Amino acid sequence: MNVTTRPAMLDVARIREDFPILAQKVRGKPLVFLDSAASAQKPRVVIEAMRQAMETQYANVHRGLHWMSERTTEAWEAARDAVAALINARDRHEVVFTRNVTESLNLMAYSYGRGVLKPGQAVVISGMEHHSNIVPWQLLRDERGIELRVAPITDAGELDMHGFEALLADGRVGLVSMTHMSNVLGTYTPAERIVRMAHAHGARVLFDGAQAVVHRRVDVQALDCDFYAFTGHKLYGPTGIGVLWGRRELLDAMPPFLGGGEMISSVSFERSTWAEVPHKFEAGTPPILEGIGLKAAIDYVQSIGYDAIAAHELSLIDHALTRLDAVEGVHVLGRAQDRGGVVSFTVDRAHAHDVATLLDRSGIAVRAGHHCAEPLVHRFGLDSTARASFAIYTTHEEIDYLADTLTRVREFFK
Amino acid sequence: MNDSFDDLRDLYQEVILDHGRRPRHARKPESFDASAKGDNPMCGDRIEVWVKYAPDGTIADTGFQARGCAISVASADLMAETVVGRSKADARALFDAFREMARTGSCPHCDAALAEPMERLEPLAGVHEYPSRVKCATLAWHALVAAMEGNREASSE
Numbered sequence: 085m086n087v088t089t090r091p092a093m094l095d096v097a098r099i100r101e102d103f104p105i106l107a108q109k110v111r112g113k114p115l116v117f118l119d120s121a122a123s124a125q126k127p128r129v130v131i132e133a134m135r136q137a138m139e140t141q142y143a144n145v146h147r148g149l150h151w152m153s154e155r156t157t158e159a160w161e162a163a164r165d166a167v168a169a170l171i172n173a174r175d176r177h178e179v180v181f182t183r184n185v186t187e188s189l190n191l192m193a194y195s196y197g198r199g200v201l202k203p204g205q206a207v208v209i210s211g212m213e214h215h216s217n218i219v220p221w222q223l224l225r226d227e228r229g230i231e232l233r234v235a236p237i238t239d240a241g242e243l244d245m246h247g248f249e250a251l252l253a254d255g256r257v258g259l260v261s262m263t264h265m266s267n268v269l270g271t272y273t274p275a276e277r278i279v280r281m282a283h284a285h286g287a288r289v290l291f292d293g294a295q296a297v298v299h300r301r302v303d304v305q306a307l308d309c310d311f312y313a314f315t316g317h318k319l320y321g322p323t324g325i326g327v328l329w330g331r332r333e334l335l336d337a338m339p340p341f342l343g344g345g346e347m348i349s350s351v352s353f354e355r356s357t358w359a360e361v362p363h364k365f366e367a368g369t370p371p372i373l374e375g376i377g378l379k380a381a382i383d384y385v386q387s388i389g390y391d392a393i394a395a396h397e398l399s400l401i402d403h404a405l406t407r408l409d410a411v412e413g414v415h416v417l418g419r420a421q422d423r424g425g426v427v428s429f430t431v432d433r434a435h436a437h438d439v440a441t442l443l444d445r446s447g448i449a450v451r452a453g454h455h456c457a458e459p460l461v462h463r464f465g466l467d468s469t470a471r472a473s474f475a476i477y478t479t480h481e482e483i484d485y486l487a488d489t490l491t492r493v494r495e496f497f498k
Numbered sequence: 499m500n501d502s503f504d505d506l507r508d509l510y511q512e513v514i515l516d517h518g519r520r521p522r523h524a525r526k527p528e529s530f531d532a533s534a535k536g537d538n539p540m541c542g543d544r545i546e547v548w549v550k551y552a553p554d555g556t557i558a559d560t561g562f563q564a565r566g567c568a569i570s571v572a573s574a575d576l577m578a579e580t581v582v583g584r585s586k587a588d589a590r591a592l593f594d595a596f597r598e599m600a601r602t603g604s605c606p607h608c609d610a611a612l613a614e615p616m617e618r619l620e621p622l623a624g625v626h627e628y629p630s631r632v633k634c635a636t637l638a639w640h641a642l643v644a645a646m647e648g649n650r651e652a653s654s655e
Contacts, residue, residue, distance in 0.1 A: 433519070435567035437543075438510075441628065445506050454542045467542045467565050496503055497515070497568070 094388065094396040100477045102127040102384075113447030116482045121267055121295060121426050121473030122451050124320045133380035134322065134373045145372055146346060156372060163375035164362070166382040167327055171312060172303040178335065180328040180362040181370055185294045186216040188313035188328035189261070191341045191365060192290055193220035196259065198228060199339040205258040206231035208251050208287070210243055210273070211463055212266040215456045217292045221261065233257070237463065241269040241418025245277065252285035260289045264296035268455045268471065269418035270401065270426035272296065279308050288334070294318055298475075299397050299424040301390035304329055316374060321381030325374035328365070335361040342367040393476055397425040400474045400483060407487035413494050417469055425474030428455070431490065434497040436468040442496060443470075446489045508624040509631075510568065518568030523578035525561045536641030536652040538633055543570050547641040557581050557589060560642065567634055573622055574638035580615040586646045593639045599623050600635045
């Protein structure tokens with residue numbers, strides 16, 4: 085029996101059969117979907133799980149004393165267990181469901197920022213954040229006098245660790261809120277080092293894992309971080325369901341974010357008391373079907389395994405860098421050592437939007453623009469880039485086709 | 499699979515590629531009477547348009563600086579060419595006609611008096627098949643109208 089090796093590579097052809105949309109044609113050409121970092125396509129098991137829930141066992145959760153509600157509540161709470169297992173949370177009550185990462189980060193800025201941080205303290209973000217990890221902290225700064233500090237990044241597109249540590253030095257930083265993987269550069273930030281440094285200076289750490297959790301196993305206990313946010317729709321699940329994980333004692337100390345049903349223990353006109361976490365942060369009817377879909381997506385990802393996923397994407401990114409570097413006039417943004425399946429690039433003499441339109445004509449979907457990370461794109465002296473992003477269903481042939489088509493784009497704008 | 503984007507020639511006509519690559523009016527006039535900035539926040543395109551009026555109130559000169567795609571730069575350049583010598587009201591009417599053409603591909607109700615400038619703007623009619631690109635073509639015009647109305651900023655949203 086061979087126990088020393090295990091198949092690391094994906095059977096991509098088989099995986100592609102799990103995604104009905106990949107059989108679609110776009111403008112008469114096979115769909116080459118290289119925009120999964122914006123939102124990933126959905127496997128049949130996710131579509132089926134949501135359809136089946138609607139057809140056979142749907143009701144509101146945590147309310148009805150009837151069969152349908154009990155079954156739906158079980159399915160909804162099973163999604164919480166699936167998330168807890170996915171990120172190795174110590175306690176399932178540490179998993180708070182939100183609508184998306186943006187809501188998770190706003191929850192943090194509102195509840196932790198206004199309820200726990202004190203005026204005079206500071207929040208540190210980095211120079212490669214998505215707008216959703218910039219704007220909530222600006223609102224907090226302007227309202228509460230909490231300083232916002234931005235850790236610099238290098239020309240290679242990596243976090244400048246000396247610059248980062250310097251921001252922590254005065255001990256006034258209460259929270260570091262940082263991307264775990266850049267949605268523009270594909271850079272992984274050195275999460276363990278960030279946490280060690282921050283904790284040494286008395287700061288808590290929140291990671292925006294919107295991209296990271298798609299490409300690599302995330303273990304919040306191993307990272308030793310304090311909060312972690314991600315979203316379902318980039319992880320092959322539905323839109324409308326996001327996650328905020330936090331250490332139980334920290335979540336317990338935070339005031340509620342939104343008020344309403346579900347999040348209370350008792351209500352009178354004089355005062356109300358809050359439910360225990362996570363329900364304290366889950367006001368109103370939650371995205372029930374989306375939670376059921378997210379569980380199906382997590383089960384699907386787990387069945388493939390992160391070892392195989394990470395190996396596949398590493399191979400894709402190596403191939404993409406080799407092929408794109410070989411196209412004259414195409415320039416890849418960022419040269420991080422540790423990176424995931426996202427590549428941003430510019431094309432000489434052609435604006436990113438024109439590039440995207442030409443690629444679209446060839447059936448290739450990419451994103452073009454500032455990718456909701458304007459300060460980062462400006463950091464590199466640009467207004468926009470084109471971005472190709474990869475998923476478990478992406479093939480090496482699709483990357484070849486992208487590179488070949490970019491050669492023709494160059495010809496077109498010569 | 500080895501075509502040369504021939505089906506994109508409706509959108510990227512030679513006139514567009516030429517004006518996008520070598521705009522004739524991409525400059526700030528030495529003196530001007532009005533100016534406005536425009537930007538498409540969703541895609542990051544930015545433009546600034548300057549207008550100089552003749553003593554009779556007609557547009558004597560316009561120039562622009564743009565950071566954007568071939569469509570937006572070419573459209574700004576063709577706009578600068580076609581509005582010179584027109585009154586504000588005429589330029590505004592031309593914008594309305596152009597916007598309809600960019601959205602629908604034609605302008606059946608357009609004033610016959612606009613036939614000549616509309617013919618020069620016609621190469622941009624192809625954008626109507628690309629809804630996400632229509633705002634690229636109209637951004638410069640929004641900035642021009644804002645400048646003529648005394649506003650400093652415009653948005654094509």
